[in-house]
Amino acid sequence: MEIMEGPSNGGMIYHEVQESKLCAVHCVNTVLQGPFFSEFDLAALASDLDRKEQQVMLGGGDLLSGQSHNVSLDGDFSIQVLQKALEVWDLQVIPLDCPAAEPAQIEPELENAFICHLQDHWFCIRKVNGEFYNFDSLYAAPQHLSKFYLSAYLDSLKSSGWSIFIVRGNFPKECPIAFSDSSTIGFGQWLSPEDADRIIKSSRVAAPSRTNNNNQIEQRQFQFEDEDVMTAAEEEDLNAAIRASLMDSAAGPPPAPAETKTDTSSS
Template structure:
């Protein structure tokens, strides 16, 4: 079902404020600042009262700590339950139906033609995917502007969300056609954009993200090169120190060798002198031995009568 032009062709988008993504989600479904956080908080309070009345206003064991905890429809941080979003959209005769419902079997295969809006939820985040003036946009409040989605990409995107554990609801009914656009958004964080302006903002932010990623990669590479240069410098310094150490050690060995040579020469000189002294002593002994070892000389005694002349 095609939707006619609305709001003069403008897109209404709200940028994330605190944890008010449920507020942003409801307003982008309606394409205008229809609800504030106070409005949703009042709806949450009404739901709490109705639930307490159903429970009899008394804490029962099977009810756990529901009454003791206060509200199960809004957290202290401002996150709202699906029941609150349903109540808000019911004010505009819109129905919230899980996309997994058997009644929406055809919408699973042809969502771009059969549906006009989806709300997606995972953990503490809500966002809206909405068809405005025949074109699909992702109104995620974490984005600076609505992101255009082609019909082909819409199917793939919904499938990827389901595969990632997101719960998806489709919105049925007649959406508001026109919103009284004030000079400033009542919520304080909404903005009206022409599709071309939204495209420029998205492209600019994507370019900045790519540039930022490139800068980070460049910084990481510079740090890697600097680390390598430091390692090379340290290696060169270490090699230089080792060369210097080896040179000093060789010089000491040379001196030591010279000392050993001098010592050896000195020892050889002493040994030579000792040998010469030994030879001299042996010679002297040799010259003296004949006198001490020869036969005693016969002395002629002229007075000996046995000796004849």
């Protein structure tokens, strides 16, 4: 059963825009909705995991190789590091394709957060104050997702090879750091839902290209009819269209389907 909660963080939503290759840091922080971790925190967790893995493999002793299995030279972190960071807040990270996650495959809107990963990019989809947002750090602001589009978007990610994980547990309700007057802290920024929507709409005029593994990936915008007037057949056509449009695109998170409202007013 979905639990309705009061507004957190004064109704504001927290977003971090891509800095260097720190998308894993941005992903964890937007799951937690606050600047809880830095790249140094995740690097320390990666080092600790490397040491423990080496001890298990060799029966003790120091790392014999300078190569880490949990953080790459360019700063990409493993899922184990993200899991360890979220465990600090008593949160579990569960693969979407495992038996325990079967209910989420049918009704993803009943979950609170998803982590998505492909190659060297991480981002999260998070429910904040009852509404879902795409917190991809390659976007200028969080992009709102209705419950219907959440399901369609997750399907499009799965069909294009993304690994998806559910985050479950007791999420922090408030960020312990007080809002600054500028509403900006570290890599992140606090935005009202209205400001986020305005920024996303203005960025659609000229969608920027994304870089992933040194390949330029074109961002695609999807325009669909209002979900309330769609039939079951149209819904299936929508999912098929998303999958088809992604087949010829390179790796990179496809932008969430843009929601447009049908104008029913008289001319």
